[in-house]
Amino acid sequence: xxxxxxxxxxxxxxxxxxxxxxxxxxxxxxxxxVVARLYEATDAVTEAAISAAKAAGPAxxxxxxxxxxxILRRASDMMRDLNQSLSETETLDTGKPLQETLVADATSGxxxxxxxxxxxxxxxxxxxxxxxxxWAYTIREPLGVCVGIGAWNYPTQIACWKAAPALxxxxxxxxxxxxxTPLSALRVAEILKDAGLPDGVxxxxxxxxxxxxxxxxxxRVAKVSLTGSVPTGKKVYAAAAAGMRHVTMELGGKSPLLxxxxxxLDKAVSGAILGNFYSSGQVCSNGTRVFxxxxxxxxxxxxxxxxxxxxxxxxxPMDEAVNFGPLVNEAQMGIVLDYIEKGKSEGAVLAYxxxxxxxxxxxxxxxxxTDVRDDMTIAQEEIFGPVLSVLDFATEEEALMRANATPFGxxxxxxxxxxxxxxxxxxxxxxxxxxxxxxxAAPVEMPFGGSKLSGVGRExxxxxxxxxxxxxxxxxxxxxxxxxF
Numbered sequence: 001x002x003x004x005x006x007x008x009x010x011x012x013x014x015x016x017x018x019x020x021x022x023x024x025x026x027x028x029x030x031x032x033x034v035v036a037r038l039y040e041a042t043d044a045v046t047e048a049a050i051s052a053a054k055a056a057g058p059a060x061x062x063x064x065x066x067x068x069x070x071i072l073r074r075a076s077d078m079m080r081d082l083n084q085s086l087s088e089t090e091t092l093d094t095g096k097p098l099q100e101t102l103v104a105d106a107t108s109g110x111x112x113x114x115x116x117x118x119x120x121x122x123x124x125x126x127x128x129x130x131x132x133x134x135w136a137y138t139i140r141e142p143l144g145v146c147v148g149i150g151a152w153n154y155p156t157q158i159a160c161w162k163a164a165p166a167l168x169x170x171x172x173x174x175x176x177x178x179x180x181t182p183l184s185a186l187r188v189a190e191i192l193k194d195a196g197l198p199d200g201v202x203x204x205x206x207x208x209x210x211x212x213x214x215x216x217x218x219x220r221v222a223k224v225s226l227t228g229s230v231p232t233g234k235k236v237y238a239a240a241a242a243g244m245r246h247v248t249m250e251l252g253g254k255s256p257l258l259x260x261x262x263x264x265l266d267k268a269v270s271g272a273i274l275g276n277f278y279s280s281g282q283v284c285s286n287g288t289r290v291f292x293x294x295x296x297x298x299x300x301x302x303x304x305x306x307x308x309x310x311x312x313x314x315x316x317p318m319d320e321a322v323n324f325g326p327l328v329n330e331a332q333m334g335i336v337l338d339y340i341e342k343g344k345s346e347g348a349v350l351a352y353x354x355x356x357x358x359x360x361x362x363x364x365x366x367x368x369x370t371d372v373r374d375d376m377t378i379a380q381e382e383i384f385g386p387v388l389s390v391l392d393f394a395t396e397e398e399a400l401m402r403a404n405a406t407p408f409g410x411x412x413x414x415x416x417x418x419x420x421x422x423x424x425x426x427x428x429x430x431x432x433x434x435x436x437x438x439x440x441a442a443p444v445e446m447p448f449g450g451s452k453l454s455g456v457g458r459e460x461x462x463x464x465x466x467x468x469x470x471x472x473x474x475x476x477x478x479x480x481x482x483x484x485f
Contacts, residue, residue, distance in 0.1 A: 003092045003183055008038035008206050009045055010189035012052035013199025018042050024179050024206055029095025029326040030317050030361040036092075038182050041205040046174075046214050049203040053145045053172035054220050056200030061142045061170035065120035068168060072117030075195035079110040079160075079188075086187055088318070090156050093181040095326045095362070096279055097317045108444070109160030109188065112460070115444040116164035123169060123465055125472075133478040140469045142170035143246055144222035147215045149236065150185065151227040152178035152328055153282045159185040161444075162225045163192070163202055165464040171223070174203045174215055180328055182206050216240055223468065226250065227284075229382070230408075230453050237456070248457035248467050250284070250449055252382045253410030256403035257287030257439060258425060260396075261296045263415035264437075269303045271415055271439035272388060277308075277366045278440065280325055281386035282332070285411035285448075287439055289372075289379055291393045291403060301370055301390060305352045308366050314357065326362040327385060333362040336385030343369050343378040348389070374402055382408070396421065404430040409452035413439045432458070 003026065007015035021040035028035045041049070060068070079086065086106035091098045096105075125138035148162035155177055166173050177185040185204045192202050205211060209232075216224050216239045223246040226236045233251040240247045257275055259268045275287035292300045317325040327333045333356065340354050353365035364386060372379050372389040379389050393399040403412060413435035414425045422436045432450040435441070442448050442460070449458040457467045 003089055004036045005038070005183060005186050008182070009041060009049070010186055010204040011045065011049045012203065013193055016045065016048065018045050021045070021207070024182055026093065026182055027329060028092055029328050032330070032361060036183060038206050040179070040207040041211045043214070045205055046211060049174045049205045050145060050215070050218050050220055052200035053174050053203055056198055057142070057144060057172045060167075060172060060198055060201050063170070065123050065168065065170075068170065069117040069120030071192075071196045072113045072120065072164060072168060075192050075197070076110045076113035076117060078191050078195055079106055079113065082191065083107060083110075086156060086184070089187055090184050091317045093155055093183045094152065095317055095328055097322045097325045099320050099323055100279065100325075102320075105154060105156045108154075108157040108442070111444045112157075112160040112164040116168040116464075119462065119465070120168035123469065134476060135478070136473060136475045139472045139474070140169070140465070141472050142469055144171060145220050146171045146173045146223040146225065146468065147221050148173055148175040149212050149215075149224070149226045149228065150175065150177045151284075152180040153279055153284070155181040155184035156188060158227050159188045161459050163188065165459075165468045166223075166225075167197075167201060169465060169469040171468055172201045174205060176205055176207060176212050176215060179206065179208045212236070213239065216245075217243070219243065221245060223247070233455065246467070246470075248449075248459065249455040250457075250459055251410070251453065251455045252284050252384070253286070253408040253450060253454045254289060254380065254382050254406050255285060255287045255408070255411040255413070255431065256289045256291060256406075257412070258393075258399050258403060258414040259290065259292045259296070259300060260414070260416040260418070260421070261293040262417045264417065265296060265300055265303055267437060268300065268415035269307055271413060271435075271437075272304060273307065275413065275439040276388040277324065277386050280327055280364070281336075281366075282328060282384050283440065285433060285440055285442075287411065287413050288383065288387065289389055289391060289403070291391045291399050294392050294394055297370075297390065297392050301351055301368070304368060304388075308352055308368070312366055314363060324366065327364060328362070330362055332384065333364055336364050336383060336387065339378055339381070339383045339385070339387060340367055343372070343376065343387070343389075346376045346378075348372045348376060348378060351390075353386070374405065380406075396425070400425060400428045404428070407453045408450070410450035410454035411435070411440075
């Protein structure tokens with residue numbers, strides 16, 4: 001299988017190549033083969049991309065929101081028509097099963113383009129009446145050139161989650177995918193171009209951290225939106241702050257999932273699977289600390305292990321029967337295996353999995369630890385792999401206190417039939433995105449983002465409009481102007 005794009009970058013409406021940059025190999029995680037070779041953006045490429053975005057800004061911003069939205073909605077329709085092809089590219093890019101990418105990646109990107117395309121025409125200010133006949137009004141204006149920096153777990157979705165609200169508000173964008181998954185954002189750029197997006201409005205450049213730093217530090221950039229790890233987010237946030245740039249930081253987590261004795265345990269197990277093993281555990285919002293009330297702990301674990309033993313189908317991600325794929329690369333596999341060893345060495349009980357599988361590629365079994373203490377490494381640090389930790393609790397107060405005892409605050413969930421308690425727990429969670437009797441759903445209509453170290457700002461929903469535009473206030477005096485002298 002090959003997925004070689006026409007060129008490494010997409011700048012000013014067309015593919016753009018400069019092979020003077022360092023090579024970036026796109027490796028298929030299922031077998032370790034190189035499926036494409038691209039080149040890191042040189043200074044000339046980043047300059048061309050930022051210049052194109054800056055030049056395209058005034059005309060794009062001058063269009064009505066309805067006109068911009070029409071292009072985004074057209075791109076959404078095209079993305080749905082191309083879902084099979086886009087999903088195959090995503091699977092080559094990430095190693096995620098085609099069964100998953102067909103329903104959760106390009107489709108999510110299309111949802112974002114459709115939603116913000118429909119919203120674009122309604123982005124308006126407000127009228128503010130004042131005493132004495134004076135009044136004021138506000139105008140929502142685009143920020144300018146936005147830089148989007150993507151993560152490798154959802155490359156198509158993330159490109160659209162950032163581009164759709166930015167473009168709907170009248171901004172232009174330079175998007176840098178993760179160097180691990182460079183292919184999918186180029187397909188998004190192609191579709192936007194074919195849908196009628198003017199040249200220079202959405203550009204894609206490849207590269208590692210140095211390219212991202214060059215983009216973030218450019219004085220023409222008004223906004224930076226990052227999806228990534230907390231350490232990377234701290235660096236990017238600090239660099240953006242030096243230029244007083246707007247930021248959205250969607251970072252990592254170590255999210256809690258609380259299961260009470262009165263919960264429907266089968267549904268709770270489904271939630272735990274969605275919160276730990278979907279995308280082979282490579283989801284920032286995963287509920288990897290599963291707190292289970294003492295008297296149902298053994299039953300919960302037994303049901304979970306049975307579901308994993310009977311339901312996991314591991315193999316070639318291009319086979320639609322496969323529902324569990326490899327980790328994205330060898331380095332990530334090594335990180336996950338190291339955490340599994342730490343869990344065992346610190347006294348956690350390995351209830352299921354825990355090994356690299358005997359096959360090509362970067363496969364690690366879905367792994368369940370029980371008897372996990374709050375101070376264990378696997379309960380403290382983000383693993384970003386298929387490792388679930390079960391922790392016992394006795395009371396609601398204890399569970400909530402321990403759930404919040406983390407510097408992260410991306411997501412949290414609770415399973416219980418007592419809806420009064422469910423809402424009480426949700427109110428007490430120190431997290432930006434909370435779930436009751438579900439986990440890890442992320443519809444575009446709902447704000448998504450974290451608190452504490454897990455991020456700043458929100459993606460999706462009407463809330464994203466405020467993060468990709470700013471209000472200009474105009475005061476209108478209707479009477480005499482009085483002055484002290």
